[in-house]
Amino acid sequence: MAESKSLKQLKRERMTAKQRFSRLANSVMKSCKKMSADELMEAFNKVVLDADKVLEANEEVEIAWLEELEHVSTPKESMRDDIKRTVEEREQKLDDVEHFVQKVLWGNFGNSELTVALEAAEKECKRLLMSQPGLKLEVYELMLNHLEGLVKAAKEAVFRWSRWISDAERPDFQQRMRNIESLLPELISGKADLLQAKLEHNGSSDATLPPSPAIKLRPTALPRFDGNRRNFYLWKKEWEALQKQGEPTGSKEVRKFQLLDSLEERVARELRLPTYGTADEIFRVLGNRFGNKSAIALEIVEELQALPPVRGHQPRRVVDMIQVVEKALYDLSELGNTGALRNPLVTKSLESKLPENLKKEWLVCSAGEEEVASPEGRFDMLLKFLRSQEKIYEQLDQLRDDDSSKRERKIPQKHARTKATNSLGFQASCIVCGERGHRKKLYYCKKFKTLRVGEKREAVKKFGACVRCLEIHDGNAECKTTFLCKNEGCKDAQGLGHHYYLCPKVGSKEGDPRRLRPSPARAEGKRYTESQEEFLTSLPPDLAQRCRNVFCNSVSKTFSLTVPEQGLLAENDLKEFPVIMMILEVTANAGQKIGTLIDLASDTNYITHEAAGELDLRSEDVTLIVHGVGGMQVTVQTKRYLLKIRILWIGGGGTALGLLVSLGVVAVDVEIANLGERR
Structure with missing residues (x-):
């Protein structure tokens, strides 16, 4: 919130x-x-x-x-x-x-x-x-x-x-x-x-124009080159074939201008290609920049080796991996350098990226032909095996459960996709006072501030502005809740609230949220601290009840009735602050169930190496120095993991992505009955 x-x-x-x-x-x-x-x-x-x-x-x-x-x-x-x-x-x-x-x-x-x-x-x-x-x-x-x-x-x-x-x-x-x-x-x-x-x-x-043909074919444009050197030779081959058919006269001037028109403006500007006289000279410059076959082959092999391994049951990722390998083989065949892909190290790297079930089938399939196959021929065997599995995994992906209730909610986009706004100096005027500068934000309009509450509400309703933030926008994705009215008596049936400019009780001290009302739990004999009460009043009823059930140290404690003296905390004028702990079962994107212990008093996040490997988290090796009592120091070699989480905002505010830095441990040495055998 x-x-x-x-x-x-x-x-x-x-x-x-x-x-x-x-x-x-x-x-x-x-x-x-x-x-x-x-x-x-x-x-x-x-x-x-x-x-x-x-x-x-x-x-x-x-x-x-x-x-x-x-x-x-x-x-x-x-x-x-x-x-x-x-x-x-x-x-x-x-x-x-x-x-x-x-x-x-x-x-x-x-x-x-x-x-x-x-x-x-x-x-x-x-x-x-x-x-x-x-x-x-x-x-x-x-x-x-x-x-x-x-x-x-x-x-x-x-x-x-x-x-x-x-x-x-x-x-x-x-x-x-x-x-x-x-x-x-x-x-x-x-x-x-x-x-x-x-x-x-x-x-x-009296003659008429020749009749137009019954079938009109769409004109075919020459292929364009965007500066990707991996596609240079394929583009050159297709361009020369189409240009020769479209311009059979072979004019050098026409060929040059058609070639310049087929290049991205950025490429032509960086290489100063319009300054050259013929198309052959332009092709020579392009070949020097983008035509290094060894560099292209190395780039293709590095892209294959950088593919992430496929873990768990993910048919779509298996199909994508097979198609990437086929595209790499096609590109290297155009270069005449397929030997770079048939390298035993590349083959071994591809084998290690297969999922466990497909890896087992591949080993069984290649066991009978391993003795007769050469190290270079093992790649051909692997490619043949993957092509035979591509149709199967494509069908498996189509049979997956696509229940809309289980699909992840997409994060609403809050920014434009363009790199910069190509504005011509236009700024929309205010729809109330006509002045420029504050656009469609009614709360900045001086004339709007002077209106009575009823007139303000009429203006908001007339122009379709949001009653919560006084801005004109679509949906609730960009709605600001910073300046909502804090009077409890003004909330509507849906609990959406309104901007404090629209409050009919401006200046009234009644309903001030800082004057906390007692929680229903007090009437039942179970008391909480003021911080807990303030936290619970800001939550929906169902979520507030779930939090009450997990509070581990409410103020109410059980003391012996035979002891008339005050408690230990009361004698020493001490106060115990709340610590909220929750035991949850979290579902990952791939469907794994991960047991989680949430402790809001902890200053460090931990995850077992086994759970991190199952989630395929990015990691790096780190050395930790743990300081103890009396100057004791212990050096620990472990890993630091980067964990992506999705945060659900309360009150329909949508979701947001976050990152947690977690340290790896072998196991959590604590026995909790609710966790059972889960990590």
């Missing part, structure tokens, strides 16, 4: 965000002249993201400060000025960076690129208009297609640099683009005039 942060902690987080934003902004302004256009745009997008984080941190500080005002009679005006100053400094810094980046981008890159694109389209338009009367239809079609390509390139350049064009030059570039677009339809209609003239000249003015 999320805990509220103090105002001091929120101010510290805001200071950290401001420092990160300032460092990044200063770094961009200092080194922007050395960056390329794409790098500079990406760096500016990162600055914008950090600026948004500063604004969000400042909003949380303001909300926490407003919450404290309810308990303070004389508010500090200096805090209000500090929040306002933070917003102004953020806006000023962001404007300075944007102005500096715009000056560098437009002066060094955008002006020349956009000017060249527009001039090329304008010249081709004038040339086609002047040459139209004396051209043949075929020549006119060729020139018109070329013009359409130039117009498309000009539009893309205008779109790319529309944000960075200086205000003084923006109207001129927009007008030139509109003129080009207005001429294009007129030139396209000229094609119909030439076609009509050709038909009249041939004496077939």
Whole structure:
């Protein structure tokens, strides 16, 4: 359950965000002249993201400060000025960076690129208009297609640099683009005039165009190379075959431009391939960079040896492993170096990765032919055996129980998949006051804060905002519970609660959660400490009862009635704190049942080597020094394991992934009846 942060902690987080934003902004302004256009745009997008984080941190500080005002009679005006100053400094810094980046981008890159694109389209338009009367239809079609390509390139350049064009030059570039677009339809209609003239000249003015074919095949594009050297020779073989069929004339210029179009822009830019004259020279450069057959073969073998072993009953992983081996053999066959895969060490490594049941079948199958087979031929035997098992394990995977109730819940995605947001400076205005800066967060709107409770609820309902966090979002994945109303009497039937801005009892001290109500367990004679009571009141009823059953040291103790004196703790004015211990049976992803002892008073996690091996955990060797009484030291050689856990948040908050560092032990030397024979 999320805990509220103090105002001091929120101010510290805001200071950290401001420092990160300032460092990044200063770094961009200092080194922007050395960056390329794409790098500079990406760096500016990162600055914008950090600026948004500063604004969000400042909003949380303001909300926490407003919450404290309810308990303070004389508010500090200096805090209000500090929040306002933070917003102004953020806006000023962001404007300075944007102005500096715009000056560098437009002066060094955008002006020349956009000017060249527009001039090329304008010249081709004038040339086609002047040459139209004396051209043949075929020549006119060729020139018109070329013009359409130039117009498309000009539009893309205008779109790319529309944000960075200086205000003084923006109207001129927009007008030139509109003129080009207005001429294009007129030139396209000229094609119909030439076609009509050709038909009249041939004496077939009533003839119709040839009928379109009944079946239209989709055009096939040449394969693209993305810089993966493992696919270099296969790509080269397919590209040369398709290019020869698509361009039978063998033009060197066409072959060069088709080759450049088939390469990723990153590869062509890094190797400066457009500067070479022919396709053969480009292939030579590509071969030097990506065509080292020995390095490719070594990479394939290392990938095979890095495959994780298959443990337990996992048919899908067995099938994936077989397909990886087949793909590796195919790639090495294209290189003419299958001997690297038939190495006895590689074969032994693949055998060790098989599951125990499949490994036993393989040993039985190879026992009869082991004497006649050579060490290199053992790989062929293994591959033949795996291919015979692939269909069986594919069917086993399809027969597995796919009960939806047993499937793991997917963690809701909370971040975008793109590396950076390609924003054009657009910021949504507030839906209540119309101001920019706080987007769809109603709790930051000054006009919203001044409304009465009923008007606030109407605004929230009208615009579809969340009543818990006052933000407009989809679902509960991003809902913040930090500023929920703490009045117990305001909770609805579902126990969802609402934001304290929407509370009709603002200022009332009744229902303060800090005034704890006695637990039902007190009426039954069993008493708990104040910390236990506070912990139990924050849980659902069923989970609270389960925790009561496992508390091992409640305050209530049984004393002898014949002894009138006070207890030992009461005599010495001591207090015993609660220690919660639970014995649970945890289910792993593969279905194993693992006995677990949870002790919240422990500062170290332990796991047996046997359980870690069954879960296939990542580990490393460590040396521990155990300090005892009187300066005694004991050195222990063990392993440190990395254990992945899934945390289920209470109240429908979803799940989260976590990592535990655990030390390996041989066995847990304690007898617990509930654990039985489980680890």
